[in-house]
Amino acid sequence: MIQEISSKYFSLFEKTPEVKVQAPGRINIIGEHTDYNLGFVLPAAINKYTFFAIGKNGAKTATIYSADYDESRKLDINIPKVKSSGWMKYMESMMIGLQEEGYKIGGFNLVFGGNIPIGAGLSSSAALTCGLYYALSELFDLGISKEKIAKMAQASEHRVGLNCGLMDQYAVTFSKKDHCLFLDCRNLKYKFFPAVLDGYTIVLLDTCITHELTDSGYNDRRNDVESVVELVKKKYPEVQSARDLTKEILGTLSDQIDPIKLKRAHFVINENTRVINTCEALSENDLVSMGKNMNQSHHGLSKMYEVSCKELDFLADFAHKDKNVLGARMMGGGFGGCTINIVKKGYEEEFISKASQAYKTAFNIVLKSYQVDLGKGLGRV
Template sequence: MITEKNLTEAEQLFTNVFKTEPAFISKAPGRINIIGEHTDYNFGLSMPCAINRWILVSFSPRNDNRMHVISHDFHEQLEIGMDEPYTPDNDWKKYVYGCIEIISALKKPEHGFNAFIQGNVPVGSGVSSSAALEVAFMNGLNELYNLQLDRLAIIKLCQRVEHEYLHVKSGLLDQYASQFSKANNFLVLDFQQMSHRYVSAALENHCWVLCNSMVARTLAGSKYTERVEETQQALKELKTYFPEVKHFRDIKEAHIPALKNPVHQKRIKHYVLENKRVEDSVLALQKNDLTRFGALLSASHISLRDLYEVSCTEIDFLMGQAVLLPYCLGSRIMGGGFGGCTINLVEKDKAKEFSTHIKSVYKKQFNRNAEINEYHAVDGASIILV
């Protein structure tokens, strides 16, 4: 939960800089993705939830046409006038500027604003600080200019920021989770229907532990785009062989051997089986079968490692060490890949022991310190009037 102390601090930081109180605070959480990885951009299934880490953006309107945005964590600022030429020089500015430009194209702003960004979503650790920033900022602009956009429209605009300003062909998983999550629940997302439902996140005496390998995901952007293109090429080829295949979700395992490129076979096999793992995970959770649920998590990792080929040596080591422990029911790589985190289903009373052990063996193997955090499912984005 965001506490009164968090909000008071946000108000005070804003007031210290801009010498006026904010009108409201836009809050958006980071996310973890339980299962259903690299499926969203191909209209598949995923099961994420928002986590107890947030980006807060405090806003107030101005009387002129200036737009002044300060990032507390990056110690930088962006200040522009409406219709003023501007080229962002780093990623956080691209996200913010992209939001401003896309909203301005929908309706020309009548006035400028001040905004102050702060948060505790770890950057670069696979829990999607970027989506939290987009969702918080886009919701804030919607509130500021009274645009009355619906919640789904807002996250689609956030996705445009990714595509047009970051040049990443991302799906909607991260933004969807940040916007629509509900405390103590997992979202079950269907990206073909663009719909969601909830399944209880009650895990009895288990919790989610994330192990950050601290390996920078330097290949993630280019390889992500490569995977998008590979799967699209595979679908195009299968359409020529099978009239019943019109969309990704029409592809069955029996269709896969027809693909001439063995790499394309592997990519599509992961996609088909990962969607089934999401469905099987829902059933396992409904039956409270956490052993089966954990096995599905580990099977997802093996598929992402061997078929989708988005893992790395350090991540494979973390996963392998985790599942050796009797109190860890399952483990897998999470996010875009090529570094980042593993997500682990661990007995609550063993979480500290798990952390100590994993840090020790990881340090010994790679002379690198892993960062380990425990998370739980929280509500999605909201506007808090000050």
């Protein structure tokens, strides 16, 4: 695919790209909606990527071609505000980010595209923003550290309306092949855990219910939990984020907290515990316990945090009833996208076939599926 992107660059600009970069999509084994609550997450890069072929053009504008959408646009590198929609809004947001951080670039030509399914909860937008910042840093010798790239990419998402945490950007930027990345979202310290899935394969089932998180309840959930934290801080000033909440603390104030918001806060506490337990399970190669934690995570996301949907619940419930599936849950921001399933090796095709038939019968939607391996993080090709 990188060869296709490079060839397209040559056909459009009649020269070879100066820099080629790949940025992976990511899965999240467990730890959903805990990143912006400064808790724990356990993501990993996958072997699906967005590729970038880029070079200087000596102008004050950028010419950008999206291979996925077969669209070409001109971009003012000194854009004052985000005014576009779709993929172009991210480009504009990144130009603003470079200006705010004091990085000066010249005009450039860019072709980008890849095989990360868009809208499936695999962080295609984080791959786009981290990948382009890295490509521009390499092209113009900006020397932006990977930590800074992750934070600038997060700010770019905030600028277009998604108030996300840093999990996606850190997973895209720092992941290591065949490992999960345990990230403490408060101090941004991370540790790698080998993911030895002996006899099992990661299968993603795509509901084909696309989600635009900036238009969903994502920000509402964040506001719910943050309002609980603000109330709790009045009595317990040591509580600075939902990471600091405990069931005991919430119990002393339960009569003062809206029941729905209380339920959201309890989910965050439980999910952080599940991440720690899953890391211990991986250390002991206890895949059965990992799968149980994933099942419990889905129940919490569906019933307590309420970011699932009927299609996601159907697929998760279907997998939970199958003895050849160790664990399954919705993944990503929610309201659509994929379930992640740990499926016995050799059973993948039968599982996908059965799930597809059941899903078609229930919703008259053709299910998409992806078998993925754990890939490497952001870097030059």
